[in-house]
Amino acid sequence: MKNFQDRYSPIFRDSACTEDACPPAESLADLAAGNVWPWRRRRLVEHLSHCSHCADDYRVLTTARHGLLMALEGQGHADQGVAVGWLRPGLVATAALVVVALSVSILVQTGGPNPASDQGVLFASQFEPGSRHAERQPERDRLFTSDFGESGGEGAQLFRDDFGG
């Protein structure tokens, strides 16, 4: 590959483009910084592949890139604050929306919390007529008394009968 490059590169580079069609310096600077959209990058790369002047100029930017960035960041003024400055409210808002949406979806799926049911369970276990009965049928009592917050009696018996309990 290297031999091919040495042999044909001068011939190919000799067919340079007209400089009128070259992109502005800012575009090459953006490309070197990686700040271009993919479609724009494709067009710039297409130009670099056919324009020897711009290809040489761009190579200067890539040669200097690492050193320049290190030097600028070495000044202790990295622009993280700029990025975070506008990103932070957006991120917080997005995160809040996601949390709210998840909460709503969970509530819809589970039917929501029912504080009365917990109290109903306590009542049922405390006022059951016999401890042996409570041991034998704890699930049935809990199920129906907890839904309506009743402590047992006719209502509970009614539901047990309706569902064949």
Added chain:
Amino acid sequence: MTSGSDSDRRNPTPEEVTGKPDFDQLWKTLAPHVRAAVSRHRSRDAALAADDLVQEVRIRVWTVYSGDRNSRLKTSYYYKVVNSAIIDSLRSHRGTLAHSVRSESDGDEDEPALIERIGGEEQGPESVFDEEQRKVRLLAAIRQLPPDRRRAVTLFLQGFTVPEIAELLGCDLNRAHNLAYRGVRALKESMGEAEGND
């Protein structure tokens, strides 16, 4: 005493006002990288005029620095300013000297030897014609390549390395290597057949 403190208050340094680093200090860290990159430019014009180019870049950066009222020096912004200034300076200096393209072999050559070498390499009309024909065949062969390979090969022929091609095409190293390698192989076959037919 009082007038002295008043004058201090009237003429505070930019660093005191904005909290930005001193420009001389900033430029001291940037200049070596700009100079080194420009000095390695393929164009002899740019390499020989490195001092002028660096000075032009310095003026551009100073203009932006002095007009920047932010207390923070933004890395990406200044990086773009420096890059734009480098490109503009290179373009403005293009073609200011003869023999602009520098080959890899003439780096240590002194002027008399260079003149002798250039005189000895003068091409006759036949070799110029052959060269022209080869260029036409090469460009025709490149046009026949699929777009991805064509892009990779033309970048390769422009002197970019495989990692640079990968970065430009936005793909990984293996894909860039494959595209360039297969493109070169196809071109070799085309050029070999064409030159064999002549």
